[in-house]
Amino acid sequence: MARIHAAALEALEVIGLSQAPRSGVEILTGAGAVLGDDGRIRFPRALVEDMLAVAARDITLFGRDPKHDLHLTGSNVHFGTAGAAVHVVDLATNTYRDSTAQDLFDAARITHHLDNVHFFQRAMVCRDVTDNLEMDLNTLYACCAGTTKHVGTSFSDPAHVAPCFEMIHRIAGGEDSWRARPFVSNSNCFVVPPMKFAEESCITMEHCVRGGMPVLLLSAGQAGATAPAPIALAIVQAVAECLAGVVYVNAMSPGHPAIFGTWPFVSDLRNGAMSGGSAEQALLTAGCAQMHRFYNLPGGAAAGITDSKLPDMQAGWEQGITNVLAGLSGLNMVYEAVGMHASLLGFCLESLVLGDDILGQVLRCVRGIDVTEDSTSIEAMKEVCLGGPGHYLGSGQTLQLMQTEYVYPVLGNRMSPKEWAEANRPMLIERAIQRKNEILSKAQMQIDPQVDAAIRADYNIYFR
Secondary structure (H helix, E strand, C coil): CHHHHHHHHHHHHHCCEECCCHHHHHHHHHHCCEECCCCCEECCHHHHHHHHHHCCCCEEECCCCHHHCEEECCCCCEEECCCCECEEEECCCCEEEECCHHHHHHHHHHHHCCCCCCEEECCECCCCCCCHHHHHHHHHHHHHHHCCCEEEECCCCHHHHHHHHHHHHHHHCCHHHHHHCCCEEEEECCECCCCEECHHHHHHHHHHHHCCCCEEEEECCEECCCECCCHHHHHHHHHHHHHHHHHHHHHHCCCCCEEEEECCEEEECCCCEECCCCHHHHHHHHHHHHHHHHHCCCEEEECCCCCCCCCCHHHHHHHHHHHHHHHHCCCCEEECCCCEEHHHCEECHHHHHHHHHHHHHHHHHHHCCCCCCCCCCCHHHHHHHCCCCCCCCCCHHHHHHCCCCCCCCCCCCCCCHHHHHHCCCCCHHHHHHHHHHHHHHHCCCCCCHHHHHHHHHHCCCCCC
16 A cells, blocks of 8 residues: 555656646646646645645535435445446346436435435436436436435536536525535546546536535546556556545645545456456455555445346346455445446446345445454353253344344345245346335435425426
8 A cells, every 4th residue: 555655646746647727727736736848737745745634534425314424434335326327227128228317316216215225326327318407407306306315416517517506505405504414426537547637527626616515536547448457556546646636626625525536447458348347346446445544535436337238147246246345445435336237338227226135245244243252152052052952043142133143135035946936936137126116116206395396397307
């Protein structure tokens, strides 16, 4: 970790980042960064260290309902959605179709009822909305209308931030209420790897910081393509880019809530295609989480992506391996953890439901083994072995721990073959479809009806 940190600081001093917007140049050079004759902004080591010292730590991402607040401290782990899939996986026909605003709303409604999916960041593009401002407004509203968990969104143009904030203030009940508990964060790809600022996204980030919105400083290079091929060096580049973001944000507003979003992805070097479900991806994400802990900064990265096109065995092993490694590494915010197929091109509502089961098992692994005086006492062993029944099935200790020490899948099948045959051989996908439909049949709009009516009167909302 120290070696990666040192390399990242050297990269910022020697290479720097290009293509900052005019406003960004003023902010960064005003803080002590150096604009070179080549147009690149370089970051003295002391500047980075000073900004790390004032950066926000132990932050809370608020839900509209306080029970969904996310405390980003230490190695607390939270799983959620993210991404910009352009297709929905239709299991009725095993085909892909364009995603819509209704699909996004349905995904938010399902997430609201899943215990192990802690936040909802925009997972699909509303491809039925052709106007970009209307798309941003519908994306934001579909997420907020579907769940009171913390929401993440993005903006396709800096000019769209202001009208979206107007909608947010109406949902919150006013700007003061919003600033007291900002329940939406901005997922901001402020860099275009390798080592370039994304001008429009930087301007959007500036607007969001001034508007009191937490930001996810997102660097998403692809190892072997837009990031170096060595896993360690891909992490170096991601850390350097996100450290530049830490300087940027804290030069504007010291201590503003920002998530250190190192999201390096993996290329299959045989063809250059993304491989989000690979073991290398799991290592990249876990390594980034270690760097978050090194800086003691709230951090986020991607896991749970599958390269499989359908919720099959490949999807299961890829989601399970990457999510459990992210969880065990203490990653605060695990994005894209459920539902995402075809290396981020497709989203599956049934996989969202199935993923809740996977994450339940992952979170049990994260919780670990409770080793205490009580849990290692041999009294229970003495009762069973010395004149007892010879098993622990009916012991008081077993009954007491049934609902605390053990986690049970909602959809996962633990029947014997005989029981399974007697139950008419239930199939996992069929059960996932059934649960999805059950959730959607009872899910309610999470916006006050009067506010919803007013918003629909003023905006062209594409979902019901």
